[in-house]
Amino acid sequence: MTEHPTNSLDDVVHQRVRLGILAVAKEARRVEFTFLRSTLGLTAGNLSQHLGVLEKAGLVTIDKGYEGKRARTWVQLTKAGKKALHDEITTLRTLIHQLEGLEERDGGVNPGSTAAPSPG
Amino acid sequence: MTEHPTNSLDDVVHQRVRLGILAVAKEARRVEFTFLRSTLGLTAGNLSQHLGVLEKAGLVTIDKGYEGKRARTWVQLTKAGKKALHDEITTLRTLIHQLEGLEERDGGVNPGSTAAPSPG
């Protein structure tokens, strides 16, 4: 067992934009490039790069085709991608539960901290 | 309004190692450098850099002092740090809830795609 939940987070999956891509892809099963682009507020270049990373890692497949005469690119989670996302979520849930335990006692953002920790 | 939960994640906070630092600091209120180092499995150099980022962002304070005659460095969340962590957790919870709905009925493929029609 690793020492802390965050130790088992995969950097490929945990990255903000890619986490968004995986989440949207899971919700929709098959997603258009342009839908991801606008939903996640990305430039096309940025999205293209992140999709490359995910494809290379085997977490998504990229399918190109036509809708009428318009070129389209679709993104779909692979089985490994679903598992990777699931693992990320599981780890995050663990982390959240650890912190939630504290929030119950502490009332959320704790106002009571002072600024004199010098022990000497 | 942001289009997707991940859009409101702060990259300073969301980064894997720093999320770990903030989480541990919140759990313990005041943490020794070396405790963070071993708990999170980091090199001292790496930890030092990340603490610099968090301090510069105003999310933690770094206090140096002595324990006996041994130099020690303590890390403590600021109020802003607590809020930032809380916001991150809140966003993650939102994201998880969205995906959890799918997982409940997940036997594999999700029937109702709304993002894209199937290609020919």
Next chain:
DNA sequence: ACAATTGGTTTGCCATGCAAACCTCGATCT
């Protein structure tokens, strides 16, 4: 015909993340 738009990839650059090398001070050995 050709300008504008859609759809996406490649390029170039700066920021980031990491470990190795380094620095400083106290404890221990001889």
Next chain:
DNA sequence: AGATCGAGGTTTGCATGGCAAACCAATTGT
């Protein structure tokens, strides 16, 4: 006392990553 060892961190150097701008290709509008 001087050398040596180790704990506790910081700085340096480098490879990677993330981003937008520039670019390429096909389509639609005028």
